[in-house]
Amino acid sequence: MINPLTGRVHTSYHQAVTATGRLSSTDPNLQNIPVRNDEGRRIRQAFIAGKGNRIVAADYSQIELRIMAHLSQDKGLLDAFAHGEDIHRATASEVFGVALDKVSGEQRRSAKAINFGLIYGMSAFGLSRQLNIGAGEAKRYMDLYFERYPGVLRYMENTRQLAASKGYVETLDGRRLWLPDINSSNAIRRKAAERAAINAPMQGTAADIIKRAMIAVDDWLQQRNDGAIRMIMQVHDELVFEVQGDEVESASEQIRALMEGSMKLDVPLQVEVGVGENWDEAH
DNA sequence: ATTCAAGGCGCG
DNA sequence: AAAGCGCGCCTTGAAT
Numbered sequence: 001m002i003n004p005l006t007g008r009v010h011t012s013y014h015q016a017v018t019a020t021g022r023l024s025s026t027d028p029n030l031q032n033i034p035v036r037n038d039e040g041r042r043i044r045q046a047f048i049a050g051k052g053n054r055i056v057a058a059d060y061s062q063i064e065l066r067i068m069a070h071l072s073q074d075k076g077l078l079d080a081f082a083h084g085e086d087i088h089r090a091t092a093s094e095v096f097g098v099a100l101d102k103v104s105g106e107q108r109r110s111a112k113a114i115n116f117g118l119i120y121g122m123s124a125f126g127l128s129r130q131l132n133i134g135a136g137e138a139k140r141y142m143d144l145y146f147e148r149y150p151g152v153l154r155y156m157e158n159t160r161q162l163a164a165s166k167g168y169v170e171t172l173d174g175r176r177l178w179l180p181d182i183n184s185s186n187a188i189r190r191k192a193a194e195r196a197a198i199n200a201p202m203q204g205t206a207a208d209i210i211k212r213a214m215i216a217v218d219d220w221l222q223q224r225n226d227g228a229i230r231m232i233m234q235v236h237d238e239l240v241f242e243v244q245g246d247e248v249e250s251a252s253e254q255i256r257a258l259m260e261g262s263m264k265l266d267v268p269l270q271v272e273v274g275v276g277e278n279w280d281e282a283h
Numbered sequence: 284a285t286t287c288a289a290g291g292c293g294c295g
Numbered sequence: 296a297a298a299g300c301g302c303g304c305c306t307t308g309a310a311t
Contacts, residue, residue: 033293235295
């Protein structure tokens with residue numbers, strides 16, 4: 001798939017494919033390159049910067065949970081992000097009733113599964129399977145969570161209700177996801193539509209935010225007009241750049257500022273920037 | 284030779 | 296009965 005003119009592999013991004021407003025990537029898909037284990041990371045090491053350049057990877061930290069905090073206005077969640085806490089640790093501390101510095105690895109793992117599950121509209125049954133625990137225990141975790149973060153429970157209920165009455169849900173920038181099954185008499189279809197209704201505002205707003213950032217970055221690079229900094233990939237919550245060696249430091253800070261300032265939420269947006277000879281090292 | 288669906292698996 | 300959102304690519308087996 002190397003282009004003979006450039007000597008490089010070029011993906012195609014599609015702006016009008018996904019239901020939530022994300023981009024998709026094809027021929028090849030560069031949004032599912034392995035990374036979660038050592039063998040995968042060796043593949044990522046094949047994505048290298050040209051001579052004298054570096055790969056700069058900038059990704060949003062916990063962006064969907066931050067959006068959940070903003071949309072739900074849950075006090076505890078807003079506070080945790082305002083104070084820059086490790087969100088999974090903070091959740092574990094609340095749910096399991098232990099001090100922040102007394103959270104065990106197991107407890108943090110469980111809290112992380114709860115946090116991710118919430119974004120996807122997961123049920124207690126799903127959580128029990130994810131964590132390999134009993135149904136009763138999983139239900140207690142969920143109940144405890146919603147007791148500690150009542151704003152999130154309210155938000156979930158509101159979202160279901162709003163989706164049912166209007167037939168769609170919206171992102172912060174107004175992208176609508178229509179949900180024809182939301183009032184289906186078939187409970188399986190209806191539940192699936194409810195999960196999509198809960199997920200779409202968070203996944204979709206994250207897409208709104210990074211698209212705004214990409215436009216801001218592009219404006220900046222157009223003005224520079226020297227080609228020393230190039231935006232070369234997008235992976236949903238991450239932008240990847242190829243940057244001339246002597247520009248890496250200033251570019252990193254400008255990229256961070258543009259991404260973090262892309263949209264003003266009631267929680268700070270946080271961007272982690274890494275630099276390396278290859279895509280793996282840049283993480 | 285091409286198309287389609289389903290199952291499996293990679294990523295966020 | 297199903298049970299966690301959003302994608303794309305590969306293989307398999309069947310149909311065209």
